[in-house]
Amino acid sequence: QKEVEQNSGPLSVPEGAIASLNCTYSDRGSQSFFWYRQYSGKSPELIMSIYSNGDKEDGRFTAQLNKASQYVSLLIRDSQPSDSATYLCAVNGGGSYIPTFGRGTSLIVHP
Amino acid sequence: SQTIHQWPATLVQPVGSPLSLECTVEGTSNPNLYWYRQAAGRGLQLLFYSVGIGQISSEVPQNLSASRPQDRQFILSSKKLLLSDSGFYLCAWSVGGNTGELFFGEGSRLTVL
Numbered sequence: 001q002k003e004v005e006q007n008s009g010p011l012s013v014p015e016g017a018i019a020s021l022n023c024t025y026s027d028r029g030s031q032s033f034f035w036y037r038q039y040s041g042k043s044p045e046l047i048m049s050i051y052s053n054g055d056k057e058d059g060r061f062t063a064q065l066n067k068a069s070q071y072v073s074l075l076i077r078d079s080q081p082s083d084s085a086t087y088l089c090a091v092n093g094g095g096s097y098i099p100t101f102g103r104g105t106s107l108i109v110h111p
Numbered sequence: 112s113q114t115i116h117q118w119p120a121t122l123v124q125p126v127g128s129p130l131s132l133e134c135t136v137e138g139t140s141n142p143n144l145y146w147y148r149q150a151a152g153r154g155l156q157l158l159f160y161s162v163g164i165g166q167i168s169s170e171v172p173q174n175l176s177a178s179r180p181q182d183r184q185f186i187l188s189s190k191k192l193l194l195s196d197s198g199f200y201l202c203a204w205s206v207g208g209n210t211g212e213l214f215f216g217e218g219s220r221l222t223v224l
Binding site: 032033034036042043044045046049088090091092096097098099101102103104 | 143153154155157160162170201205210211212213214215216217218
């Protein structure tokens, strides 16, 4: 059974701070890792993809992958109230059409 | 560019009534297509996925069914709705192949009374 674990939160950070969201996964054969953002009442939106160990930066977002420790994280710098949402981690193994989703972490950025 | 459309956006149905949700993708060929359900406060539950016309794989056996009559069209149906079918239904597509980059439609919120 492939599992993706996330702390449900809520994670509350002040505006301008760094928000750190974490995700662990059980399948050592996983090759692709994704972060989705889901605003309340809306559909998930892909915001980051990472495929190799290390950091990947895109604007205020940085995805970090450590395959040896089987975790992936998302850092949001200079957090804004508009970043308040649920962040879903998804992991895909080689040869699979089906990513496994975590249940998401709720992030609240307060002014 | 690729777009995905899903409808209806909201519907309220009585128990025992039928259901049809439709999803179409534009701007790509031979996509993988998915139906997910998200109950209130819950994670994403994969219901069906399809890698080609007429090819449907079911993840959760229940009173729902899916069909893919055309390459970029995916339909979710039920003959008789249950109260437990209430939820937020999401259609998604990905590039044909084994990627996890899913692109979701706007969602359909179903309330069964």
